[in-house]
Amino acid sequence: MAKSQVLGNAPRTSTVAETAKTRSASKPNVWRDYLTMTKPKVVAMLLLTALVGMCLAVPGIPPAKAVILGLIGIGFQSAAAAVFNHVLDRRFDTQMARTYNRPLAKGRIETWKAVVFASTLMVMGFIILLELNALTAWLTMASLVGYAVVYTVWLKHATPQNIVIGGIAGAAPPLLGWTAVTGQLDPHALLLVMLVFTWTPPHFWALAIHRRDDYAKAGIPMLPVTHGIEFTKTMVLLYTVMLFIVGLLPWLTGMSGGVYLVGSSLLNLGFIGYALKLKFADSKGHAWATFKYSIWHLLALFVVLLGDHWIRSLMF
Numbered sequence: 643m644a645k646s647q648v649l650g651n652a653p654r655t656s657t658v659a660e661t662a663k664t665r666s667a668s669k670p671n672v673w674r675d676y677l678t679m680t681k682p683k684v685v686a687m688l689l690l691t692a693l694v695g696m697c698l699a700v701p702g703i704p705p706a707k708a709v710i711l712g713l714i715g716i717g718f719q720s721a722a723a724a725v726f727n728h729v730l731d732r733r734f735d736t737q738m739a740r741t742y743n744r745p746l747a748k749g750r751i752e753t754w755k756a757v758v759f760a761s762t763l764m765v766m767g768f769i770i771l772l773e774l775n776a777l778t779a780w781l782t783m784a785s786l787v788g789y790a791v792v793y794t795v796w797l798k799h800a801t802p803q804n805i806v807i808g809g810i811a812g813a814a815p816p817l818l819g820w821t822a823v824t825g826q827l828d829p830h831a832l833l834l835v836m837l838v839f840t841w842t843p844p845h846f847w848a849l850a851i852h853r854r855d856d857y858a859k860a861g862i863p864m865l866p867v868t869h870g871i872e873f874t875k876t877m878v879l880l881y882t883v884m885l886f887i888v889g890l891l892p893w894l895t896g897m898s899g900g901v902y903l904v905g906s907s908l909l910n911l912g913f914i915g916y917a918l919k920l921k922f923a924d925s926k927g928h929a930w931a932t933f934k935y936s937i938w939h940l941l942a943l944f945v946v947l948l949g950d951h952w953i954r955s956l957m958f
């Protein structure tokens with residue numbers, strides 16, 4: 643068999659495969675763009691905190707209906723809030739390196755279609771949560787409005803304390819999960835909200851330090867832009883110390899046990915360590931590393947909360 647025949651197929655086959663791959667990569671993937679607008683990784687983490695709220699609301703396993711309808715409803719409303727955020731921020735997104743390639747900023751999706759998408763998710767989520775109880779439906783809607791309107795439209799562009807106040811919306815999911823199961827507010831649920839609320843500033847301000855010039859160019863008054871990077875580093879450190887103290891409350895109030903105390907203290911000391919290095923021994927990329935740590939930290943913190951709860955349920 644001639645060499646060209648033996649090799650003839652290889653380049654052509656790989657050429658066909660490469661062409662197909664290139665075409666699929668270059669062809670705008672509309673569905674991926676719609677998914678991107680929902681901030682799926684953020685929503686996934688929000689739902690984890692909501693699920694932990696559901697599980698801590700009752701000894702043992704929470705009712706399946708509350709878990710399934712609650713997660714779908716809170717998930718739809720969180721996703722809707724994220725899409726509304728893309729719609730309302732689309733002009734600012736064009737001005738930042740981190741966000742300029744987003745679907746609406748680039749015009750890959752028409753704004754009215756994103757509004758219809760967000761509105762559909764919002765209404766579906768609300769109706770699903772109403773099926774559980776009105777308290778959860780209205781609290782979740784309030785969180786959506788708090789993030790998509792109060793934070794995105796007003797606070798984000800008005801004050802460097804934007805994310806401290808706006809952080810209430812993102813900290814709501816554990817409370818929403820709790821009320822999805824019990825139908826009522828509980829002080830212990832507010833402890834979970836306080837954990838996320840105290841975690842949010844160091845989470846975001848580490849990113850804001852890393853992306854200071856981006857925010858300055860877009861004219862968004864994030865703390866590193868209005869008060870400087872050194873002040874922001876100090877605030878990151880203060881909030882991580884505050885998080886360590888707030889992190890003791892679930893144990894001090896008896897809601898959580900020793901497993902949580904050890905796990906949360908180690909995680910929060912780790913966050914303080916990152917913040918100390920950021921403040922006193924910063925190095926290239928450490929602000930970004932601190933931001934990335936904050937995500938794994940919150941994930942692990944809520945897993946530890948859940949693990950402690952189930953260990954105590956099994957033992958007592």
Ligand code: HEM
Pocket residue numbers: 683684687688691740793805808809810812813838842845846849937940
């Ligand atoms: C007002 C409160 C918050 C602000 C201002 C904020 C800010 C941000 C920003 C700017 C990013 C980078 C997004 C990107 O570049 O695509 C981000 C990423 C992220 N945030 Fe936050 N955040 C907040 C609250 C939360 C909360 C409450 C959670 C979870 C419970 C969370 C979880 C995450 C996760 C998982 C990512 C990584 C997303 C990815 O890699 O695509 N954030 N956050």
Ligand SMILES: CC(C)=CCC/C(C)=C/CC/C(C)=C/COP(=O)(O)OP(=O)(O)O
Pocket residue numbers: 681684688716719720721723724727731741782783785786789794798811812814815
């Ligand atoms: C129903 C409910 C619980 C709603 C709130 C949940 C929610 C979607 C919180 C988002 C937190 C977050 C990533 C904010 C960043 O906004 P940004 O505009 O500062 O970030 P960006 O510049 O990356 O868009």
